[in-house]
Amino acid sequence: MQSVSSKLFRSVRSMLGGSRFPRLSEFARKNHNFGAAVSALSPVPQRRRVDQAIIENVNRVATERDYELLTSLLDTLRPFLNPDQSADARDFWDALVADCRAIAEDRLVRGEMNSLWGVTPIVNLSAWVAADRALGVNARSLVFTTYHTSSNFDFVCSEIQARLVAERGGDWFLFRWLMLIWAVANFDFFHLYNDRGIIEPAGGYGSPRFGIAVREMEIYRRAGKRLYTYAYGADHRTREKNLALGKWNFCSECPNPGVYCVCDDAGGTAMLSVIREYSTAVVAHGLAMKLIPGARNVPYLTVDVQKFSPRRSWSQRDGKLVVGHFPNHGYFKGTKYLQSAIQALQAEGHAVELLQLSGKPHNEILEAMQTVDVLVDQLISGSFGLTAVEAMASGCPVICYLHDGVAVADREACPVIEANPDTIREVLHQLISDRTRLSEAGAAGPEYVRKNYSVEALGAHLADLYVATADLPRPLKATLAERAKALNS
Known part of the structure; x- marks a missing residue:
């Protein structure tokens, strides 16, 4: 340091x-x-x-x-x-x-x-x-x-x-x-x-x-x-x-x-x-x-996509569907509804398993994403969080409840599979029967994150934010605009 x-x-x-x-x-x-x-x-x-x-x-x-x-x-x-x-x-x-005000002004003039x-x-x-x-x-x-x-x-x-x-x-x-x-x-x-x-x-x-x-x-x-x-x-x-x-x-x-x-x-x-x-x-x-x-x-649920290695293939097997769920506070994520849905499916004879982790180091959560067929981020809050973005970046399909009109990036292209407590059992049942949707969501995730939630995407948004709000010298505004253009290319 x-x-x-x-x-x-x-x-x-x-x-x-x-x-x-x-x-x-x-x-x-x-x-x-x-x-x-x-x-x-x-x-x-x-x-x-x-x-x-x-x-x-x-x-x-x-x-x-x-x-x-x-x-x-x-x-x-x-x-x-x-x-x-x-x-x-x-x-x-x-x-x-x-003194610090004068120093700050001088720094900005110098770019x-x-x-x-x-x-x-x-x-x-x-x-x-x-x-x-x-x-x-x-x-x-x-x-x-x-x-x-x-x-x-x-x-x-x-x-x-x-x-x-x-x-x-x-x-x-x-x-x-x-x-x-x-x-x-x-x-x-x-x-x-x-x-x-x-x-x-x-x-x-x-x-x-x-x-x-x-x-x-x-x-x-x-x-x-x-x-x-x-x-x-x-x-x-x-x-x-x-x-x-x-x-x-x-x-x-x-x-x-x-x-x-x-x-x-x-x-x-x-x-x-x-x-x-x-x-x-x-x-x-x-x-x-x-x-x-x-x-x-500003879409700031940011990840460094260079640190993720998206899967080359997604679950097409007819075997057990492994569902990942990694909440820090289960009552804010609808955990009990997911548990109930999986127990009901198991009771009906379906091959489905829940891998639930809480309070684990970040690297362990990322490793677990590589072992599950789908991640359930949350079922009640109405928007996805960083864990969902990391899952999408790694090519892991994501299930999440999204409120109508919630301001996530490029909602039309968002590959999240939507579900809430009322629908999660049926959504999982469909995925057990047909893994095609999982493959499509998993394949679309990395590019969606790259365009919307990557370091480069946030860098371009920050440049726009600074130019619009920070009252910067004109040459510095021009420099930021050029750098943002390069990040968007």
Whole structure:
């Protein structure tokens, strides 16, 4: 990580000659306490270089996860890290934000784009970063926790944060402010899920658990950053809106309303409204387009198709039909209806078997896709997820329930075999009797994903998004348009 980061951070080190952060340097001269902090952290104390004392040390913490350096920074900069704690802290952030705004403008004029993706550790975050990089963007991912399913991210701060929590309690909140310094100094495009950003605690303006911190969004705006917000599920799903979608929906089988998602309609509406106010653009796809007002539809269930080897042949045998089903939360996927359907078919003497896996590492799920005849993604929520896209990319046929009008890419060409709890037994019975439909769906999947959900497809969509919303210099817009054209070819 250190080698790739050196390229990313080079622009900050070379900015503005000897005064890369002139306003912050002026603050160090005027504020005795901050000046003393700069001296204490400078490699050469008598030179008192703000960029070396603050920015380069913060960069080292991010890239090397140096715990001793981190605690030194926290102790030395403690009075200045949270802008809400004092007038001095606000002055520090005012100076930093002004300098970062100037640096961001200079980078864009020179045609340089640095983006940060995070911080919820969704498995396909790496594919989003790859799509940005395909446009020539210096893109990185940042997470503070990881799930057992994947930890393939650029900056992973889970271990150093856990140590802080264990040894220094609430200092992990200040650590997040330190990471925000790192982020605004080095990146100009921020791609975050609705649930949270770098600063904690999240929420508090409609939901007690979900929502990017308002102070963080304010800093992005003042620093001239572009903020793009995305939906993954729990971060926008409200109960009454979902129940109104029809008989089958994500909330119809929820065992504990209020526990897993935003749920509260009034609170969720308020939260999304505030986020929309600060966002350069609100982005959604699939079912989220029905639930998030004013969102732009970008197909971001992205996979790197180069990592998939589609099957050369599909199930034509007369033997047992092996049905795969890989839910993390079965009650959100209609698992019990699938189990009931298969048990009924087995009782009738049909050769059908269910392979159900939950909570397994990502690579095990991908391997299992190669062993089943068909994947049932979900039967009640109304749109497919990343697992279905991965299955299609690998040539595995997919069964899924799709709401009328759900905003999936190229619905007419979508090879998903549709079913819901009322029809799943009959659909499986037909597939047991005639495997032709499976062959057709499996064969169509890889090309459908390549055109609509590949890294290259998302890269072209991101180029369009930037050009339409980011207020970029004209030469940079032209460059992005050319790169998008190449990705579409």
